[in-house]
Amino acid sequence: METLETRLETRELRYFVAVAEELHFGRAAQRLDMAQPPLSRAIQQLERRLGVRLLERNRHGVRLTNAGEVLLQEGRAALDATAAAARRTRRAGGADSPAGARDRLILAVKAAASHDLLRKLLDAYAAEPGAAEVEVLLCGMCEQEELLRDGRADVALMHTPWNSLAGFDSEALMTEGQVALLPAGHPLAARETLSLADITDIPDLPLARWPSHGTYAPGPGPEIHNQTQLAQLIALGRTVAVVPDSARSWLWAEHAAIPLTDAPLVVTHIAWPAHSRSLALASLVRTAARL
Structure with a gap:
């Protein structure tokens, strides 16, 4: 008591x-x-x-x-x-949800990630009877967890091993390998496969540095804030990056994507608060699982 x-x-x-x-x-x-x-x-x-x-x-x-x-x-x-x-x-009941309006779900997605999966999910769910309106909230790197925890999003596409699923319910949707993104004219771009060791110490092409819990690890590579910046720096021959294979959907002609033989697999999950009782959310999750 x-x-x-x-x-x-x-x-x-x-x-x-x-x-x-x-x-x-x-x-x-x-x-x-x-x-x-x-x-x-x-x-x-x-x-x-x-x-x-x-x-x-x-x-x-x-x-x-x-x-x-x-x-x-x-x-x-x-x-x-x-x-x-x-x-x-x-x-659910405020001025932004007038009587008779459709339910609305806010889906947090890292910008430029899981593009094909997201498109298929939105199309399939929109075809469901009584589907809620889905607002896609594009966010920065690893921000989905914070948006989901503080209520700015109802559901999110998250990626392990980078995002933490602690405290959420989740369903795995897709598993994929990773590739090295290089300038198309770099000598390593002619290789069929690479290892992480191959790209770790390239003198003229330092690894891009991603934020982790708001900070960047030390190193010579540039600090990456968004996908557009990363794409530009790779095209200019200033950095190399390790990204999921699905990133091929936004590659430029100046980029080359070479499979990495020893990079950890990336699993895309749909995640939501464990206590949620939303019927619209349950329907979206079911649709995602069918995909």
């Missing part, structure tokens, strides 16, 4: 997450647009109610305890779920 000691309020979680992310009460108070003393008192009251120390405070600053690390992770997830509930509720 829930007790006063175990009940957490959204306000308390917002306060704690701000302090835990800033590791500074003053900056957290400024971020929350409140004074520091009531923020400090709120965190102390939260610690007393839970019966654990969440933060270690000393003259050097603030650091999270093990319990604080857990609450930060769980608190972020709870706040995301709350925001997602609000967004999906507004879409």
Whole structure:
């Protein structure tokens, strides 16, 4: 049974997450647009109610305890779920969904990925009786997970091993190999196959660097922000990239795609929140699985 000691309020979680992310009460108070003393008192009251120390405070600053690390992770997830509930509720019954309007699903897809699969899915689903309107939300690299967690999307096409499916229900739709994208005039472009070792240390053609959790790994290759930038840099002979085989659908004449014999397979999944009860979403998933 829930007790006063175990009940957490959204306000308390917002306060704690701000302090835990800033590791500074003053900056957290400024971020929350409140004074520091009531923020400090709120965190102390939260610690007393839970019966654990969440933060270690000393003259050097603030650091999270093990319990604080857990609450930060769980608190972020709870706040995301709350925001997602609000967004999906507004879409279901707000001003953007007047009475008598068709259901609407927002499908998050990485720009330029799974083009043929997406086209087939949208065409097949549109032919279903009572199909909902599907809005395709094109996003940047590995952004589908965030959009799905915070409610800006109802469903997403995600790709392992790059996207995390933790906390989602999902259905695998397609498995494919990977290719090296090279300038068409490069000597390696004449090869029938390549290995990852072949393209790792090309002196004149460094590997493109992709963002991971908002940061880029160090290296000489260019930081890639979108597919158009990548295509241009490869055509100019400035970089090489490893991409799924389906990327051939957007290749330019200046590109060459050479199969990689030892790159991990890429699996495209349709993923959705595990708690979803949307009939329109269930119908879209069934259509995707049939494909």
